[in-house]
Amino acid sequence: MSAVAMEARPAKRGSISKDRKKAMYWSYFFLMLFVLFFLTPPLYMLIMSLKTSGEIAEARFPWWVFHPTLDNYWSLLGSENFQNFFINSALVSLSTVVVTMLISIPAAFSLSRMKFWGSSTLAAGVFLTYLIPETLLFIPLFKIFSWVTEFTGIELVNHWWVLIFIYPTLTVPFCTWIMIGYFASIPKELDEAALIDGAGWLQVLTRIFIPVALPGIIAATIFAFTVSWADFLYPLVFTTSADQLVLPAGIVTTLIKGDVFEWGRIMTAALLGAMPPLLIYAFLMDYYIAGLTAGATKG
């Protein structure tokens, strides 16, 4: 039907009004400005990563590579430490995503669908916890860890896996919050139909809600992954020995020695570290946008 309507409409090519054209020019101008602004640092990183330490120290012309080399890449990819950081980061991030989803999906589902006493207050509370910055949380967390060690004898500090328990404090509130928004855009009749068809709440969640809300869930997953992949403060505070470090803290602690900065390798490591989130965004961008804007566009 829409195809018929489209054909019937006269072709509008070349009929954009002057105002609209002007608005388009300005939009492009500002968009280009933002693109430049945001892409300059990664470009600079790329340029630096291709230089030798000598060329960097020379500081002749920072925006050009006179003697390009992949030495920084080979040395990092061959370094056992860097491989370790990468594996630790991957394990921590993937585990955090799993833990976050295991908590956030049921939490968002129950808060958005199963009306119970205090559910709306709880939903607001979930969001409020997200507003507390991690810089305020790490000292109390340190205190809690020392109590745990005191009472159970389990040493929590300086283990990469402890981050799997800490990161959800950052990811669960936000993921729950965006999923509450997404779930709210799914018609209530859908779960009612499933309830009448004989499904229990858990089946409504697994057989109906999760497949239907997949864009929202993927958006939350990407967020959780990015946060846990890129977080710097917690790993810096809670892990110290080289075999326990994750990428962001590892790069800084091993490639900056006193006042010696290995700029070429730092930039290379940062670029390589940015690859996994970049690839994920590249493939799942559409889902991410759909997930974040769903609440705004659907009734």
Added chain:
Amino acid sequence: MAQVTLRKVEKKYEETPAVCGIDLDIPDKEFVVLVGPSGCGKTTTLRMIAGLEEITAGEIAIGGEVVNDIPPKDRDIAMVFQNYALYPHMTVYENMSFGLRLKKTPKAEIDRRVQRAAGILNISPLLDRKPKQLSGGQRQRVAMGRAIVRDPKVFLFDEPLSNLDAKLRVHMRTEIKKVHQQVRTTTVYVTHDQVEAMTLADRIVVMNAGHIEQVGTPHELYHRPATRFVAAFIGSPAMNMVPCGVEEAAGSLRFRLSEDLSFPVPQERAERYRPHVGKQKLLFGLRPEHMIEQRPHVEPGQQPFEAKPVVVEPMGSESLVFFVMNGVEACARVNPDCGARVGEPLKLVADLRHVHLIDDETGRVL
């Protein structure tokens, strides 16, 4: 298959009453339509039968078993929603078989039931499609198919035709009736459209402000409405209600509509209306189809009068003529060839065999 019983069923949202203690008996295999304006409590009643809303007070029984505390999945009911509520990630076949798969019904049996329902609804070629590939009418059929395959005790329909265009609505109405004639499952159907109610129902339940106004067959509601609300709600255009009095002169009763217009009360109604002689606030109720143009042969019970049309609406097979009667607008349904013109006096007859006298204070039809 089963009967549905509601006993003093009440629903309050916080302190706002939505349904105020209704009693209703729906026998096995009956098609009952709950009809009324928005906010009258009809959908809430349906949702309480489904178990989607908790009951504040009272008792609901399906097949003799009280289901107040039984969750929807164990009530053995099927529901068709206004927006179809098809699972978007499943094919038509998967949508229809979802309930049976949850019950772990054998595959062969699922297939037999789905194919049978698809046959009844003419959707066999659509079984592999996803809901978004279907038109509104087809989605509606799938939603009904999902209900039929379950072979439930009761079908519940919540304004299932409201999202369809006018032509498709009429078509699907016939389809729903056909399906009910084939499967004979007890059905509760909610609509705000009185035409849908009249055409589909074995019995209609007219609801207003959380109360049941009247329960009866379409014929009963049309010809013997119990209240002013029912009289006005059933029938389109609505029944004319003109302020009147009943007076007695020389031993016979007359409806007095204005100083120069009165009609004799039919003999068989005289005794019923005599106690109301001289009473204020009465309404003379007569449907537009019982006010027609004057013809050469006046039938018994028809009383001629003259009206001055203010609006004439030609409908093709008939014309609606609007005129003022004792200060209120009235409507007559006349032959399009009778020459009705705005401003020109028109000779009409009122068929008093169908008249209703309504107490404007209590709202009861006398």
